[in-house]
Amino acid sequence: xxxxxxxxxxxRKYFPIKEGIFNRTKNYVRAVENVSFSVNERETFAIVxxxxxxxxxxxxxxxxxxxxTSGNVVYNGIDVLALSNKELRGLRKEIQIIFQNPYSSLNxxxxxxxxxxxxxxxxxxxxxxEIQEKVESMIDKVGLSxxxxxxxxxxxxxxxRQRISIAxxxxxxxxxxxxxxxxxxxxxxxxSQILNLLMELQKELGLTMIFISHDLNVxxxxxxxxxxxxxxxxxxxxETEDIFNTPxxxxxxxxxxxxxxxxxxxxxxRNILKGxxxxxxNPPIGCVFQTRCxxxxxxxxxxxxxxxxxxxxxxxxxxxx
Amino acid sequence: xDNILEVKNLNIDIVENKSTKSLVENVSFNVKRKGSLGIVxxxxxxxxxxxxxxMQLLSHPLKAxxxxxxxxxxxxxxxxxxxxxxxxxxxxxxEISMIFQEPMTALDPLFTIEEQIAEVLKFHTDLxxxxxxxxxxxxxxxxxxxxxxRIMKNYPHQLSGGMLQRVVISMALILNPKLIIADEPTxxxxxxxxxxxxxxxxxxxxxxxxxxxxxxHDLGVIAETCEDVIVFYAGQIVEEGNIxxxxxxxxxxxxKGLINAVRxxxxxxxxxxxxxxxxxxxxxxxxxxxxxxxxGEAMAxxxxxxxxxxxxxxxxxxxxxxxxxxxxxx
Numbered sequence: 001x002x003x004x005x006x007x008x009x010x011x012r013k014y015f016p017i018k019e020g021i022f023n024r025t026k027n028y029v030r031a032v033e034n035v036s037f038s039v040n041e042r043e044t045f046a047i048v049x050x051x052x053x054x055x056x057x058x059x060x061x062x063x064x065x066x067x068x069t070s071g072n073v074v075y076n077g078i079d080v081l082a083l084s085n086k087e088l089r090g091l092r093k094e095i096q097i098i099f100q101n102p103y104s105s106l107n108x109x110x111x112x113x114x115x116x117x118x119x120x121x122x123x124x125x126x127x128x129x130e131i132q133e134k135v136e137s138m139i140d141k142v143g144l145s146x147x148x149x150x151x152x153x154x155x156x157x158x159x160x161r162q163r164i165s166i167a168x169x170x171x172x173x174x175x176x177x178x179x180x181x182x183x184x185x186x187x188x189x190x191x192s193q194i195l196n197l198l199m200e201l202q203k204e205l206g207l208t209m210i211f212i213s214h215d216l217n218v219x220x221x222x223x224x225x226x227x228x229x230x231x232x233x234x235x236x237x238x239e240t241e242d243i244f245n246t247p248x249x250x251x252x253x254x255x256x257x258x259x260x261x262x263x264x265x266x267x268x269x270r271n272i273l274k275g276x277x278x279x280x281x282n283p284p285i286g287c288v289f290q291t292r293c294x295x296x297x298x299x300x301x302x303x304x305x306x307x308x309x310x311x312x313x314x315x316x317x318x319x320x321x
Numbered sequence: 322x323d324n325i326l327e328v329k330n331l332n333i334d335i336v337e338n339k340s341t342k343s344l345v346e347n348v349s350f351n352v353k354r355k356g357s358l359g360i361v362x363x364x365x366x367x368x369x370x371x372x373x374x375x376m377q378l379l380s381h382p383l384k385a386x387x388x389x390x391x392x393x394x395x396x397x398x399x400x401x402x403x404x405x406x407x408x409x410x411x412x413x414x415x416e417i418s419m420i421f422q423e424p425m426t427a428l429d430p431l432f433t434i435e436e437q438i439a440e441v442l443k444f445h446t447d448l449x450x451x452x453x454x455x456x457x458x459x460x461x462x463x464x465x466x467x468x469x470x471r472i473m474k475n476y477p478h479q480l481s482g483g484m485l486q487r488v489v490i491s492m493a494l495i496l497n498p499k500l501i502i503a504d505e506p507t508x509x510x511x512x513x514x515x516x517x518x519x520x521x522x523x524x525x526x527x528x529x530x531x532x533x534x535x536x537x538h539d540l541g542v543i544a545e546t547c548e549d550v551i552v553f554y555a556g557q558i559v560e561e562g563n564i565x566x567x568x569x570x571x572x573x574x575x576x577k578g579l580i581n582a583v584r585x586x587x588x589x590x591x592x593x594x595x596x597x598x599x600x601x602x603x604x605x606x607x608x609x610x611x612x613x614x615x616x617g618e619a620m621a622x623x624x625x626x627x628x629x630x631x632x633x634x635x636x637x638x639x640x641x642x643x644x645x646x647x648x649x650x651x
Contacts, residue, residue: 050511050512050513050514051511157599157600159599160599187363187364187538187600188363188538188540188579188582188583189363189578189579189582189595189596189600189615190599190600191582192582192585192586192593192594192595192596193595193596193597195593196592196593196595199592199593214511214512216512217583217586217587218586220586220587221586221587221589221593254513255512255513257516258512258513258515258516259512259541260515260516260519260539260541260542260544260545261541261544261545262540262541262544262568262580262583262584263544263568264544264545264564264565264568265569270516270520272513272516272517272520273513273516273517274517275467276481276483276484276514277481277511
């Protein structure tokens, strides 16, 4: 557990807001601001946060599905942001993504067979027979049957479609998979099927996974390390159990206490956040969490806190420490 | 009568030219005065259309074909399934109001927040403009909207999801209704905002003495807000009881599955608990118990004969052959 397969440094993504007849850039949405982390080989690294915190933008920037504004993304020694389009295509068989919504991520006019063979045709020079073999073994692996191969996506349920998406992502034999809210659109009873499948596949194929989610229960279960994001920045990062047992950042604390308990006997002591996430167009100067923080101090309004290590492998961006 | 709402043997069907498909079958439940009832189930189980039918909001081809929906406000009782549209209009918003899942689509983008909340007052009361404005302002303050003076002049697109849900809640509560139906009120919101909204609903409920029906797929939300629970599966009630029955003496294998699926997330050692298979498509239910195909404890009889909802302890009912007193020769 030490070889970083992916290193992200000072990643930044500003989306321009254009206005007026000359379409001039008036302002920016600061979606991702100075995000740095590394992902070790074969681990599951989770990025957790609420909507608009920049977790998906971060995930997509790694693959350059969204071009980051600045920063560094180094995958296995390769500078991803410096690659040409052609080289990038070669890299994408090694880094794959699974999207949230299996209803919109599969082309409705392709059969499952076509959906699964397309990534192979694009990335490898294989004969029809080899493709057929790979497709068949993959469909078994994700828990569907070969008779499903000639069907179209609309003939499947949400859970089955997500299985197809997963098959399509891992059929090119990637080393790193970015799973962007892969179970959020699914019913509770189906969620755990898909999570089990992901965990099994990860073990079997030795995958490294970046798991993006807003669901803290799921993240706790599936990941080795977690980064908690708030308004484009990492608030806290560390080993999963450390983060859940001893959260340092006031935002992490509030986030954890907001999860409803399944036991009606337990009336949790809540630390309910006041207010809303500020707009990423005009984020507050200083700490981005200051507007909702119960422990806010003077310095929080002036200086943006750095991410500093305060315990082994446990970093937090807060002036309290 | 200490129930504000009694639903008896309700059936909801899809009625098309020649065929009828049953979506909700023989559903009965009561909402106690000042009580809170949670309805939990997965997508397509019929929980939302059951709620819509209470308000007569079903549109073609959905139809409540059988049963009674008795609303009793303390002085009179009305069968909501048969009430004409005049009566319904007087009830909606005043006696019973609804909070929908998507606050972004529940509000009209062309009107300001003030206009939309005041419309409820305009329809149901004879208040003067100034009074209405005062009431709207008061209500917005109560649901915790900062700077209500300014916010009430805003249009929906200028507010965040959590704010909009507060606006929708203030609309639902402004006439102090006796019953609120909240259909997945926090599903579209972030957890920290969800915690705010649930706290708000709980506070308002105790200060207004309102009854509530909380519809959700999230067992955590049920555990936080409800006293009684019914569990829906494939258009039927499979288990009902108070919150302790449901979470601590869980009887139906489906309810157990739902709870275990979430609980097992907390245990890193074992594989996640799953319910195999998929949720059946509405209207296409198998013979016998509708859950038999996915049930780990299914017996021969489960595939033959549909179990009835049976009482296993006072107030705790379950629809499962495991609990019919050992008599498996039925």
